[in-house]
Amino acid sequence: xxxxxxxxxxxxxxxxxxxxxxxxxxxxxxxxxxxxxxxxxxxxxxxxxxxxxxxxxxxxxxxxxxxxxxxxxxxxxxxxxxxxxxxxxxxxxxxxxxxxxxxxxxxxxxxxxxxxxxxxxxxxxxxxxxxxxxxxxxxxxxxxxxxxxxxxxxxxxxxxxxxxxxxxxxxxxxxxxxxxxxxxxxxxxxxxxxxxxxxxxxxxxxxxxxxxxxxxxxxxxxxxxxxxxxxxxxxxxxxxxxxxxxxxxxxxxxxxxxxxxxxxxxxxxxxxxxxxxxxxxxxxxxxxxxxxx
Amino acid sequence: xxxxxxxxxxxxxxxxxxxxxxxxxxxxxxxxxxxxxxxxxxxxxxxxxxxxxxxxxxxxxxxxxxxxxxxxxxxxxxxxxxxxxxxxxxxxxxxxxxxxxxxxxxxxxxxxxxxxxxxxxxxxxxxxxxxxxxxxxxxxxxxxxxxxxxxxxxxxxxxxxxxxxxxxxxxxxxxxxxxxxxxxxxxxxxxxxxxxxxxxxxxxxxxxxxxxxxxxxxxxxxxxxxxxxxxxxxxxxxxxxxxxxxxxxxxxxxxxxxxxxxxxxxxxxxxxxxxxxxxxxxxxxxxxxxxxxxxxxxxxxxxxxxxxxxxxxxxxxxxxxxxxxxxxxxxxxxxxxxxxxxxxxxxxxxxxxxxxxxxxxx
Numbered sequence: 001x002x003x004x005x006x007x008x009x010x011x012x013x014x015x016x017x018x019x020x021x022x023x024x025x026x027x028x029x030x031x032x033x034x035x036x037x038x039x040x041x042x043x044x045x046x047x048x049x050x051x052x053x054x055x056x057x058x059x060x061x062x063x064x065x066x067x068x069x070x071x072x073x074x075x076x077x078x079x080x081x082x083x084x085x086x087x088x089x090x091x092x093x094x095x096x097x098x099x100x101x102x103x104x105x106x107x108x109x110x111x112x113x114x115x116x117x118x119x120x121x122x123x124x125x126x127x128x129x130x131x132x133x134x135x136x137x138x139x140x141x142x143x144x145x146x147x148x149x150x151x152x153x154x155x156x157x158x159x160x161x162x163x164x165x166x167x168x169x170x171x172x173x174x175x176x177x178x179x180x181x182x183x184x185x186x187x188x189x190x191x192x193x194x195x196x197x198x199x200x201x202x203x204x205x206x207x208x209x210x211x212x213x214x215x216x217x218x219x220x221x222x223x224x225x226x227x228x229x230x231x232x233x234x235x236x237x238x239x240x241x242x243x244x245x246x247x248x249x250x251x252x253x254x255x256x257x258x259x260x261x262x263x264x265x266x267x268x269x270x271x272x273x274x275x276x277x278x279x280x281x282x283x284x285x286x287x288x289x290x291x292x293x
Numbered sequence: 294x295x296x297x298x299x300x301x302x303x304x305x306x307x308x309x310x311x312x313x314x315x316x317x318x319x320x321x322x323x324x325x326x327x328x329x330x331x332x333x334x335x336x337x338x339x340x341x342x343x344x345x346x347x348x349x350x351x352x353x354x355x356x357x358x359x360x361x362x363x364x365x366x367x368x369x370x371x372x373x374x375x376x377x378x379x380x381x382x383x384x385x386x387x388x389x390x391x392x393x394x395x396x397x398x399x400x401x402x403x404x405x406x407x408x409x410x411x412x413x414x415x416x417x418x419x420x421x422x423x424x425x426x427x428x429x430x431x432x433x434x435x436x437x438x439x440x441x442x443x444x445x446x447x448x449x450x451x452x453x454x455x456x457x458x459x460x461x462x463x464x465x466x467x468x469x470x471x472x473x474x475x476x477x478x479x480x481x482x483x484x485x486x487x488x489x490x491x492x493x494x495x496x497x498x499x500x501x502x503x504x505x506x507x508x509x510x511x512x513x514x515x516x517x518x519x520x521x522x523x524x525x526x527x528x529x530x531x532x533x534x535x536x537x538x539x540x541x542x543x544x545x546x547x548x549x550x551x552x553x554x555x556x557x558x559x560x561x562x563x564x565x566x567x568x569x570x571x572x573x574x575x576x577x578x579x580x581x582x583x584x585x586x587x588x589x590x591x592x593x594x595x596x597x598x599x600x601x602x603x604x605x606x607x608x609x610x611x612x613x614x615x616x617x618x619x620x621x622x623x624x625x626x627x628x629x630x631x632x633x634x635x636x637x638x639x640x641x642x643x644x645x646x647x648x649x650x651x652x653x654x655x
Binding site for chain 1: 301302304305369372373375376377379472473474475476477478479605609614615617618619620621622625626627628629630632633634635636637640641644
């Protein structure tokens with residue numbers, strides 16, 4: 001696709017996005033407006049993440065794209081293919097090997113390093129949006145650090161349900177200042193938001209970029225007597241026996257049979273390659289090729 | 294033994310191959326040419342150009358062919374293409390008073406200088422299926438007249454002479470470009486108009502209709518509706534003067550609205566404005582009505598809480614490319630989030646059942 005610039009976007013646009021990224025890194029958790037471009041995939045399908053990745057990619061990078069933790073979900077395949085065609089960069093499914101990881105809805109299980117960038121696709125960047133639909137109001141609330149509404153919401157959850165009834169996109173406070181939406185990751189992933197890698201969040205349709213620099217304090221909102229609790233299915237992975245990974249529940253038959261498998265497909269694969277075998281796993285690790293049965 | 298679903302890549306390739314076949318349809322039927330679409334589905338081409346924000350009938354025809362006639366999909370193709378184009382600069386404002394009008398009607402005066410010209414309109418056609426069209430045949434030639442050479446003055450300019458219609462503030466400031474700067478609220482009128490002119494026709498139609506039915510009612514007269522071509526002039530830095538770089542077809546609608554005066558403004562007529570690429574009459578009228586409804590603040594009117602008065606509501610939701618993308622993204626896998634919800638609901642149910650059982654035991 002030589003008719004397009006490296007990584008599709010023109011250099012001026014990438015420059016504009018990089019400026020927004022730098023501003024975001026300078027003000028952790030603050031949503032920076034940027035002039036999002038129409039991309040050749042629909043809004044809501046990762047256009048923010050794709051623009052951030054395009055601005056961050058260099059020809060030497062190795063890119064990994066996951067959706068729901070998996071490299072082989074259709075939209076992850078589609079986005080990876082897009083960058084293969086427009087940037088010609090190396091791609092990988094191995095978390096270890098990637099220098100840039102674009103993700104939707106998950107943080108990889110493996111600990112990320114300082115030389116890695118994690119790019120999130122964000123549908124609704126505003127953590128206060130479902131409490132206050134107006135952008136004019138929510139921007140004011142952020143600038144005044146007026147987060148009482150969010151605490152009232154969490155309190156009402158506890159009074160009605162005995163616990164905070166938010167299981168994904170669980171709000172966090174970044175470096176003691178901005179309340180931020182970590183994108184719709186399960187709250188199981190929230191503790192991982194304090195990491196060595198750079199985290200960039202792109203919301204294309206809503207025209208916002210925000211960031212969490214390495215080693216930044218990220219606290220999930222809670223109360224002293226109702227502390228934040230990351231949760232997952234109370235099982236071990238049926239393929240690799242991991243007890244510490246986020247699990248997908250898979251319905252096996254119409255008699256209610258089900259199994260639990262790692263949502264992070266690379267984590268599961270590497271554990272099986274290292275000889276871990278779960279309840280329904282086999283000794284020999286499966287092939288990881290995209291066309292494997 | 295469970296094996297995770299793989300082969301997404303092959304599935305995608307196969308789906309696209311099937312789509313291409315479906316797009317072509319029965320190969321014993323002649324394939325549509327772009328020229329046929331451009332000439333015979335002109336109003337579809339116009340809508341795609343207007344909402345795609347790119348005046349290029351051939352590309353719009355290609356997009357319609359590629360999208361199998363799904364106009365929002367075609368608009369999306371055009372938008373995605375236009376965003377890759379370099380920006381050389383901007384034109385002078387087009388002079389719609391100099392428009393070579395194919396159609397020009399005013400509902401506010403029986404006759405106006407420049408005349409009432411119906412032009413190629415569906416108005417007053419009886420909506421009876423014309424079965425003769427099913428059989429292809431030659432058309433009788435339409436009668437012609439000599440085109441008007443001199444400029445056609447705007448109807449509102451006659452009202453302005455009498456100082457009975459609101460005067461618009463004059464400004465030579467460069468307006469913001471919504472494709473280069475994110476829209477912030479409150480938005481100025483230029484930003485609103487830019488957003489509306491590429492907004493979804495159906496959405497704006499519904500919004501405009503709601504004002505007519507009483508949600509922020511502001512009775513609008515079509516002061517003037519004109520459709521025709523205007524010259525586009527651009528300053529060329531190397532030349533130091535402006536040259537004509539082409540012609541575009543536009544639809545312009547100015548509404549004249551009753552206004553009894555407010556705390557800040559005397560009784561007078563006020564205006565709504567619509568300007569859209571191509572012959573896109575419904576859209577231009579709807580745009581003018583919505584524009585007028587959004588002007589409540591500057592005219593000192595009350596905000597009655599109607600949707601059409603709410604600029605954040607209207608401007609944030611009128612773009613069909615944003616809307617369709619986000620709407621349809623819920624087709625993507627969400628099983629990680631769903632899993633966390635499953636666990637939460639199961640836990641809440643367990644606790645509710647335990648407490649009910651306890652109450653029963655007590």
